[in-house]
Amino acid sequence: MQDELxxxxxxxGNVIATAPRCEIHGNPALLHRVVHVLVFNDAGDLLLxxxxxxxxxxxxxxxxxxxxxxxxxxxxxxxxxxxMEEELxxxxxxxxxxxxxxxxNVYESELVxxxxxxHNGPFSFNGDEIxxxxxxxxxxxxxxxxxxxxxxxxxxxxxxxxxxxxxx
Numbered sequence: 114m115q116d117e118l119x120x121x122x123x124x125x126g127n128v129i130a131t132a133p134r135c136e137i138h139g140n141p142a143l144l145h146r147v148v149h150v151l152v153f154n155d156a157g158d159l160l161l162x163x164x165x166x167x168x169x170x171x172x173x174x175x176x177x178x179x180x181x182x183x184x185x186x187x188x189x190x191x192x193x194x195x196x197m198e199e200e201l202x203x204x205x206x207x208x209x210x211x212x213x214x215x216x217x218n219v220y221e222s223e224l225v226x227x228x229x230x231x232h233n234g235p236f237s238f239n240g241d242e243i244x245x246x247x248x249x250x251x252x253x254x255x256x257x258x259x260x261x262x263x264x265x266x267x268x269x270x271x272x273x274x275x276x277x278x279x280x281x
Contacts (some may be wrong), residue, residue, distance in 0.1 A: 119145045119187050122224055124215065129187055138169065139224045145182065146216065148192045149270060150208065151229040152178035158248035160202070160232075164264065165242050170220065171264035173244070175257070180266075193228045201246070202237030205230040212277060216269050224275070227270065251275070 116133035121143050123129055137143045152160040160178040164171050181196035183189070189210065198204050208230040216223045238246050249257075254271055257263055263271075 117182065118185055119182050124224070126213075126224055127187075134182070138221050141217055141219060144222045144224055146192075147180060147182055147223045147225050148189060148196055149177045149191050149225055149227045150179040150197055151211070151227065151270075151274060152197075152205075153229065153231050154233045154248050155231065156248075158250050159254065160201075160236075160246055160248050161246040161254075161267070162238065162243045162265050165240075165244050168242065171266065174267070175249075175262055176264040176267045177270050178246075190228075193226075197230075200239050200242060202239075203232055203234075205232045206268040207231055212273060214273055216266055216268075218265055225266075225267075225270070227273070238269055 116135050118131050119134055119137050120128045121132055121137065122145065124144065126146060132143065136144050154160070161175045162178060164174055164176050166172045178218045179196050179200050181192070181200070184191040190208070195206055208228045211227045211229050213224065213226045216225050218280060236246055260266060
């Protein structure tokens with residue numbers, strides 16, 4: 114199987130080059146674009162996914178509802194809808210762009226573009242990438258913060274989200 118090609122971008126999202134994922138992951142100097150979708154239900158609870166133990170990043174950790182790499186030449190909303198369908202088996206019609214930010218750790222650097230939507234399910238998640246999905250109350254997420262059960266990327270994401278709409 115051929116390695117996924119990703120675009121290396123500058124801080125403004127301008128494409129600099131294209132490289133295989135295996136060269137980008139493990140090198141935090143190479144910024145690449147991803148999309149996240151925060152999926153809420155009508156009660157305001159946030160859907161989280163428990164990442165498969167097979168994943169190379171944050172295996173077994175609770176993470177953003179939906180997240181994935183953008184394909185070369187793909188626009189943001191197309192990537193968000195593709196990832197929603199691939200990961201949860203749904204394509205919502207009420208998705209909106211919330212914000213963008215850079216997330217960096219010792220393993221990788223991502224230019225994250227975060228959307229939100231409301232969807233109550235049912236979900237048909239991809240068992241190769243996800244072990245479980247469930248809705249969490251925001252207070253339960255706050256209580257889990259720093260416990261090691263959430264991915265570092267999601268902890269960054271939820272701080273961004275709560276800082277934009279609520280006090281963390």
